[in-house]
Amino acid sequence: MLFRSGTVDLALLAVPGLDRCPLPLRHSPIQEGENIKVAGYPAGEPGVSIGPVSSRDDANFVVKVALSTGNSGSPAIDDNGRLAGLAVLDHEDAGAIFIGPELITSFIRRSTPLLHRALPPGNGLPDT
Numbered sequence: 524m525l526f527r528s529g530t531v532d533l534a535l536l537a538v539p540g541l542d543r544c545p546l547p548l549r550h551s552p553i554q555e556g557e558n559i560k561v562a563g564y565p566a567g568e569p570g571v572s573i574g575p576v577s578s579r580d581d582a583n584f585v586v587k588v589a590l591s592t593g594n595s596g597s598p599a600i601d602d603n604g605r606l607a608g609l610a611v612l613d614h615e616d617a618g619a620i621f622i623g624p625e626l627i628t629s630f631i632r633r634s635t636p637l638l639h640r641a642l643p644p645g646n647g648l649p650d651t
Contacts, residue, residue, distance in 0.1 A: 528633075531626050532611055535634045546598060548631070549605035549624045553584045559607060561588055561619065563597030577618055582626050584608060587618040594619075 527534045553559075553576050561572045574588035586599065590613035599608035599621045608621035631638075 528630055531622060531630060533609070533622065533627070533630045535630075535637065546600065546606040547604065548627065549601055549603075549607045550628060552625065553579050553601075553607055553623055555579060558602060559586045559588075559621075560600040561586065561590070561594065561597050561610060562600060563590075563594040563610070565591030565593035567593065574618070579623065582623055583611075584621050584623050585614070585618045586621060589613065590619045 555576050555578060557576045558573055559576060561574075563570060570591075572588040572590075574586045576584050577587050578585045584599075590597070590610055594610050594613070597610040598606050599610065601607040606624075606627070608623050609627065610619055611622055612620040614620055
């Protein structure tokens with residue numbers, strides 16, 4: 524683990540030998556009514572759920588989908604294929620609660636210096 528937030532349930536991990544590109548990050552706020560895809564491996568099987576954003580605030584948003592064991596930390600993907608959030612909680616009545624793009628962007632800004640030290644040059648990260 525390279526970096527862990529003290530305030531949000533996020534951590535930056537180094538995965539040696541990983542040759543996949545990350546999802547592009549959404550920088551604009553989520554809007555109510557948007558459809559969000561949730562991809563994960565509940566019960567060890569790949570799965571995708573789609574549902575509308577039912578509410579939001581400055582940090583989090585709620586999607587009308589049911590999460591299962593194994594969906595914690597699953598990406599929320601918007602209609603443009605961008606990472607819009609990460610699953611943190613399934614509320615039986617309200618829906619799935621996600622950390623929104625604003626918190627993820629803030630976390631990445633704080634951890635970018637560590638990323639530069641951990642990744643090779645030309646990695647596409649913003650300058651520090």
